[in-house]
Amino acid sequence: MISVNNLEKKIGSVKAMNNLSFTAQNGKITGLLGPNGAGKTTCLRTVFGLLKADSGNAEIDGIDVAKEPMAAKQKLGLFPDPCGLYERLTPREYIQFYAELSGMETDAAKAATQDVLSKLKMDDIADRRCQGFSQGQHMKTALAQAIVHKPTNIILDEPTRGLDVMSTRILRELLLMLKEQGHCVLFSSHVMQEVAALCDHVVVMAKGQVVAEGSPAELCERTGKESLEEAFIELIGSDEGIAA
Amino acid sequence: MMKLLSVLFKKEVLDASRDKRSVMAGLYYAIGTPIIMCLLFSVMLKQFASAEDLKITIKNPEQAPNLVQYLESKEIVHGTGEDVKDIVLEISDDFAVKMSEGRPATVTVIADKSNDKLRKSISRLERSLARYNSEVAGLRLLARGVDPTLMRAVDVQVHDQATPDSKGGMFLGIATLSIVLTLFYAAMNLAIDTSAGERERNSIALLLSHPISTLQIVLAKSGAIATFSMLGLALILVVSKFAYGMVPWEQLGFSVNLSIEFMLFCFVIGLPIALMSASLQVFVSFMAKSFKEAQTYVTMVLFVPMGLSMVTTYDIATDVVQWLPIAAQQYAMIEFIKGNDIPVAQLALSTLVTLGLFGVLSYLSSRMLKSEKVVFGL
Numbered sequence: 129m130i131s132v133n134n135l136e137k138k139i140g141s142v143k144a145m146n147n148l149s150f151t152a153q154n155g156k157i158t159g160l161l162g163p164n165g166a167g168k169t170t171c172l173r174t175v176f177g178l179l180k181a182d183s184g185n186a187e188i189d190g191i192d193v194a195k196e197p198m199a200a201k202q203k204l205g206l207f208p209d210p211c212g213l214y215e216r217l218t219p220r221e222y223i224q225f226y227a228e229l230s231g232m233e234t235d236a237a238k239a240a241t242q243d244v245l246s247k248l249k250m251d252d253i254a255d256r257r258c259q260g261f262s263q264g265q266h267m268k269t270a271l272a273q274a275i276v277h278k279p280t281n282i283i284l285d286e287p288t289r290g291l292d293v294m295s296t297r298i299l300r301e302l303l304l305m306l307k308e309q310g311h312c313v314l315f316s317s318h319v320m321q322e323v324a325a326l327c328d329h330v331v332v333m334a335k336g337q338v339v340a341e342g343s344p345a346e347l348c349e350r351t352g353k354e355s356l357e358e359a360f361i362e363l364i365g366s367d368e369g370i371a372a
Numbered sequence: 373m374m375k376l377l378s379v380l381f382k383k384e385v386l387d388a389s390r391d392k393r394s395v396m397a398g399l400y401y402a403i404g405t406p407i408i409m410c411l412l413f414s415v416m417l418k419q420f421a422s423a424e425d426l427k428i429t430i431k432n433p434e435q436a437p438n439l440v441q442y443l444e445s446k447e448i449v450h451g452t453g454e455d456v457k458d459i460v461l462e463i464s465d466d467f468a469v470k471m472s473e474g475r476p477a478t479v480t481v482i483a484d485k486s487n488d489k490l491r492k493s494i495s496r497l498e499r500s501l502a503r504y505n506s507e508v509a510g511l512r513l514l515a516r517g518v519d520p521t522l523m524r525a526v527d528v529q530v531h532d533q534a535t536p537d538s539k540g541g542m543f544l545g546i547a548t549l550s551i552v553l554t555l556f557y558a559a560m561n562l563a564i565d566t567s568a569g570e571r572e573r574n575s576i577a578l579l580l581s582h583p584i585s586t587l588q589i590v591l592a593k594s595g596a597i598a599t600f601s602m603l604g605l606a607l608i609l610v611v612s613k614f615a616y617g618m619v620p621w622e623q624l625g626f627s628v629n630l631s632i633e634f635m636l637f638c639f640v641i642g643l644p645i646a647l648m649s650a651s652l653q654v655f656v657s658f659m660a661k662s663f664k665e666a667q668t669y670v671t672m673v674l675f676v677p678m679g680l681s682m683v684t685t686y687d688i689a690t691d692v693v694q695w696l697p698i699a700a701q702q703y704a705m706i707e708f709i710k711g712n713d714i715p716v717a718q719l720a721l722s723t724l725v726t727l728g729l730f731g732v733l734s735y736l737s738s739r740m741l742k743s744e745k746v747v748f749g750l
Contacts, residue, residue: 173577173748176581177581178577178580178581178744178747178748179744179748180744197583198583198585199583201581201582201583202583204581206578206581208577208578208581210574211574211575211577211578212570212573212574212575212576212578213573213575214383214387214575215573216386216387216390216391217383217386217387217390221383221386225379225383226578226582228375228376228379229376229379229380229579229582229583229584230582230583231583257390270578273578
């Protein structure tokens with residue numbers, strides 16, 4: 129479970145987070161939806177402890193990230209944006225490296241790496257160096273790294289960017305599977321179809337604030353619109369920054 | 373803690389070893405420097421060695437066969453062709469007559485004394501002529517029953533205190549300078565790649581989001597860089613051993629011989645320097661936002677160890693400088709080759725300071741990685 133409580137942060141003169149609060153439950157996929165510049169990435173970076181909030185806190189399974197970063201980070205799997213790979217390593221080495229960093233023993237990490245490689249259908253590129261990977265292969269490698277150690281909580285920052293249809297489907301199935309297994313999945317996106325198809329709970333953000341939250345159906349109902357896209361525009365009050 | 377450190381270290385070494393260009397750049401330094409030094413030394417030693425024949429134009433040689441023969445024994449000869457110096461020695465037409473009468477016989481040296489290139493040759497000719505002059509004069513006095521030593525009021529004796537060792541000092545300084553600097557230059561590109569490069573590629577954020585401390589990251593990186601520096605050190609020592617073996621040292625009566633003991637000694641005192649150098653380069657590179665910027669900063673910062681090493685090489689202010697890190701280690705290396713006692717106190721203190729710097733720089737880098745300004749450039 130990930131909970132964000134009254135987060136505030138100013139970056140320069142911009143208020144990136146303005147009293148931001150929401151909760152992502154275990155066994156559910158929570159989508160963070162907002163236009164570009166709404167503060168999604170800032171919020172996620174605060175959750176994984178890379179940014180310090182001016183006030184408020186973020187908790188992972190009840191552990192305050194700012195106070196006990198090591199314990200909190202152990203319960204997290206991450207897919208950041210942007211996510212640079214080590215181009216001279218192969219996906220297998222890369223994924224195993226992060227599995228071991230997350231605390232797995234070498235043998236277990238090796239087995240888990242093979243497991244996730246087959247799950248994501250990456251066997252053909254597993255032993256090729258990451259240099260020159262296509263966007264899709266790049267994203268898959270980064271994604272595999274996020275879930276290899278089977279963390280309770282998984283945070284993905286715009287995971288579908290650059291993925292082709294096949295990969296998007298794989299990602300979707302994967303997220304649903306993680307949800308079945310009782311993981312807490314939190315991802316940010318500005319792609320409506322993605323969010324509508326996957327999320328149990330949607331948190332709509334604009335200008336660093338939560339504008340509305342609820343299931344996609346609830347949001348449509350509340351705004352009296354047919355689609356999530358229409359509902360979203362109604363909620364944030366403009367159609368600025370939407371990529372569909 | 374140790375497990376994570378070793379996982380990080382292994383990844384850094386694997387990643388760096390596949391960065392062929394950076395590794396090769398380090399190897400070129402380690403292999404190339406001793407070879408260049410070897411050529412340079414050979415040329416310098418040639419300069420030190422006895423001068424070559426001095427070819428000049430001698431007019432009227434038939435008037436003074438004795439003088440010409442004397443000059444020939446001093447390797448000053450009449451020559452033709454391109455390498456004849458623009459110096460003319462004109463022997464007067466009545467030279468033989470005046471000589472036989474015991475009156476001053478005239479020789480004229482015609483040359484441009486403002487020409488720097490000729491100055492050495494002119495004075496060499498003049499010295500030889502003066503010596504011939506006093507030799508003949510001595511013989512004349514002897515023939516008249518006068519002791520020629522009467523002409524020598526003061527007997528100037530010069531004792532050259534230069535030992536073969538001290539003559540070799542400068543060569544040793546330069547040789548050890550190139551060895552010490554390997555620890556700074558061999559892994560420079562790797563150091564920049566693993567810090568500034570990691571930021572530029574946006575991979576640092578993910579690394580920092582894992583349950584490891586920033587100090588572990590910095591130590592693993594420094595450790596990997598130091599490993600490659602030590603590899604460079606081993607290589608330059610081996611190459612130096614063979615390269616310096618080919619320099620014609622005998623002209624100096626001294627030889628720079630790198631024994632196995634010396635190589636081991638360098639390896640031991642080099643390790644703290646390698647760690648310090650790695651942490652220094654990581655620290656400086658993390659301050660830069662891009663690879664190129666880091667290259668500029670690191671090159672600038674490396675003037676400091678280079679300066680310290682130079683000061684030792686040219687033996688400036690040895691009393692004070694020999695206590696400073698890098699300078700002291702290099703000084704100890706020079707003393708080791710010379711076979712003198714190793715300055716233990718200086719070496720111990722400077723090694724401690726070197727390790728202290730490694731600690732401080734690593735701590736500062738780890739602090740820097742906690743700053744969101746550094747990580748995201750906010």
